[in-house]
Amino acid sequence: MSQPERNIIKMEDLLARDGKNNVLFFNYDNEAFMNTGIQESGATPPYASTTTGPAGEKIPGKVGVKQDLVTPFAFYGSNALFLATLNPAYPNDFMGKIIEALKTNGSSFLQAYSDCMRGWRHAAEDAVKISKLATDCGYWPLYTIRVTDGMPKFSYYRGLDIDKDKFIEYLKSMGRFRHLFKPKFMEKEIDEIIFYTEQRNIKLKGLIEQFGADKPIDIYRINRKALEPQTHLSPGHGLCPGCGAGMVLNQMTTAATQVAGDNIIYVNNTSCSEVSTSKDNVSSWRVPWVHHLFESGATVADGISTAYKILKAKGLFDGEVPYVIHIGGDGSTYDIGFQFLKAALIRTSTLVEMHEYLKNQK
Ligand SMILES: Cc1ncc(C[n+]2csc(CCOP(=O)(O)OP(=O)(O)O)c2C)c(N)n1
Ligand SMILES: [Mg+2]
Numbered sequence: 390m391s392q393p394e395r396n397i398i399k400m401e402d403l404l405a406r407d408g409k410n411n412v413l414f415f416n417y418d419n420e421a422f423m424n425t426g427i428q429e430s431g432a433t434p435p436y437a438s439t440t441t442g443p444a445g446e447k448i449p450g451k452v453g454v455k456q457d458l459v460t461p462f463a464f465y466g467s468n469a470l471f472l473a474t475l476n477p478a479y480p481n482d483f484m485g486k487i488i489e490a491l492k493t494n495g496s497s498f499l500q501a502y503s504d505c506m507r508g509w510r511h512a513a514e515d516a517v518k519i520s521k522l523a524t525d526c527g528y529w530p531l532y533t534i535r536v537t538d539g540m541p542k543f544s545y546y547r548g549l550d551i552d553k554d555k556f557i558e559y560l561k562s563m564g565r566f567r568h569l570f571k572p573k574f575m576e577k578e579i580d581e582i583i584f585y586t587e588q589r590n591i592k593l594k595g596l597i598e599q600f601g602a603d604k605p606i607d608i609y610r611i612n613r614k615a616l617e618p619q620t621h622l623s624p625g626h627g628l629c630p631g632c633g634a635g636m637v638l639n640q641m642t643t644a645a646t647q648v649a650g651d652n653i654i655y656v657n658n659t660s661c662s663e664v665s666t667s668k669d670n671v672s673s674w675r676v677p678w679v680h681h682l683f684e685s686g687a688t689v690a691d692g693i694s695t696a697y698k699i700l701k702a703k704g705l706f707d708g709e710v711p712y713v714i715h716i717g718g719d720g721s722t723y724d725i726g727f728q729f730l731k732a733a734l735i736r737t738s739t740l741v742e743m744h745e746y747l748k749n750q751k
Contacts, residue, residue, distance in 0.1 A: 396544065396604035398485060400611045404647060406492040409751050410471075411698075411737040412690045413490050413714045414498045414730060417637045417662060419505035420455070422720040424661045427508040431456045431723030434528075435585055436578050437565045439508075444568035449578050454585050456723055459500055460596060463534045463541035465731070467738035469495025470536035476502040476529055477636035478521035482546050484616075485609025486533065487644035491712055493535070494749070496737035498730075500722075501641075502529045504633030505661075510564025513631030519562050520633060524548040526555035528586055530593060533607055534600075536738070542602040549594055551587050619643040620651055623673045627665035634662050641714070649712040651676050654693055658686040658726060660718035677711075684726040690715035691733035695741055702746040710751055 421439050422428040429439040434455045438444035442451045459472050471493040473486045483501070490497035502523055504516040511519060523529040530548035534541050560566040560579065569575045597605055619642040628635045645653060655678045657663040663680050666673040681689045694713040700706035715733075722730060741747045 393606050394604040395606045395608050396602065398489065398607060398609050400485065400488060400609070400615075400647070403485070403488045403492050408492045408494045409710075410491045410493055410712065411496045411741050412687075412694050412733065413487070413712070414496065414687055414690070414734055415641065415714055415716050416458075416498070416500045416719060416722040417503040417634050417716065418500055418719040418722075419503040419508060419633060419661070420719060421505070421508050423505050423508045423718070424659075424664050428720075430720045432458075432719035435582050436569060438568060439565070449568060449575060450565070455589075457589055457592075458723060459498065459532075460534070460593065462498055462734065463536060463543075463596075463600075465735055466539065467495065467536050467735060468539055468742045469493065470534075470734075470738040471495070471497035472499070472534040472536070473497075474500050474502070474529065474531050476520055476524050476531060477633065477640050478502075478517055479524065479531060479546070480613070480640055481609045481611045482531055482607075483640045484611050484644035487641055488648055489609075491645065491648040495536075495739075495742045496734055498734055501637045502633070503637050504631075505629075506631050507629050508565070510567075511562055513629070515562060516631040516633055516636070519559070520636075522555060522559045522562070525552065526559045527551035527590060528556065528559060530590060532593060532597070535602070541600050543593075543597040543600045544602040544605045544607045545593075545597060546607050549590050549597075551583060551590065553583065556583055556586075616643060617646055619646040621646060621653065621655070621674065621676050622666065623675060626673060627668070628661060632661070632665075634665075638662060638666075645712065645714060652709055653677075653712040653714065654679070656681055656686045656690040656693065656713065656715045658715075658717040658721040659683040660716070660721060662716055662718070683721050685729050686717055686721070687715050687726065687730040687733040691737050694737065695747070698741065698747045698750040701750050
């Protein structure tokens with residue numbers, strides 16, 4: 390069998406592209422409602438212990454699956470959309486995807502793995518090791534879906550195959566799964582987590598086969614020495630030591646700085662990333678930043694972006710339309726807030742994109 394072809398994507402080529410995103414909807418997934426006290430969400434993996442589904446005599450942690458959010462978005466009938474999963478343990482892939490998203494017409498939804506030492510119960514210094522293991526064991530595959538003229542094309546980078554030894558090492562490394570190993574080895578439950586994950590990956594491989602890009606493996610080439618330092622977020626933050634969201638925000642703002650400079654507006658749902666970068670009337674953000682309700686930030690982000698385009702179409706604004714990034718946690722993405730996100734994503738990837746006056750407004 391011949392090897393699948395690799396699509397080498399250079400940062401310089403991405404930056405030279407003409408496309409421009411309406412809104413980048415960005416979910417950092419720490420797999421629970423963390424800032425409010427580690428409550429279970431639709432993103433929590435099976436049998437992880439949380440404060441609302443604690444492992445004990447009755448249940449061994451969450452009873453239910455980790456929902457797949459990214460692939461269904463490919464089939465909502467969007468006209469132009471960039472979808473991908475990211476992991477800050479793979480920074481070139483991470484930053485490449487942010488840059489490509491911002492340089493793609495329509496809108497985008499990205500989902501980033503976001504370690505939480507506090508909620509997942511492990512030492513702060515293990516955050517990068519655990520993040521890397523997540524992709525290497527097959528738990529957090531890195532893939533991309535580009536929807537152009539309504540047609541989705543799937544591609545991937547790595548993490549589609551389950552490595553059982555690494556998977557067990559992954560589970561063992563976190564207190565939220567400790568009950569599966571002590572006092573006794575709960576083989577059935579461990580096998581089930583692996584089974585659910587493998588089913589998801591088999592489905593993903595099927596989609597890559599049916600809707601595959603001509604070159605199905607994406608490799609981003611980022612010359613990290615050539616990157617401008619990010620100018621969006623001040624140094625220092627109120628996140629926990631070793632917090633994955635810190636790595637995520639750092640890489641996201643660095644990539645966004647390359648594309649947008651400071652012509653950017655962030656909208657943040659209530660979450661760790663929000664509470665840790667704002668306090669009373671003080672904010673760590675150096676560019677315009679809006680904190681909106683837990684559930685409705687996506688709508689606000691769409692409103693801001695579309696309002697600029699309408700003003701421009703009417704001749705009432707002659708500047709460059711700003712880039713807009715919406716940031717939400719998993720609670721506000723999977724659960725409360727999903728309907729806002731889904732509708733805003735469809736509007737910005739279809740209605741705005743196909744509108745006679747609003748499309749291609751820069
Ligand atoms: C309608 C509504 N319900 C509940 C809350 C309280 N609340 C604020 S943030 C949050 C959880 C956020 O979880 P997530 O989106 O995963 O972000 P994280 O804290 O994990 O970063 C909750 C329940 C709220 N602000 N509004
Ligand atoms: Mg969360």
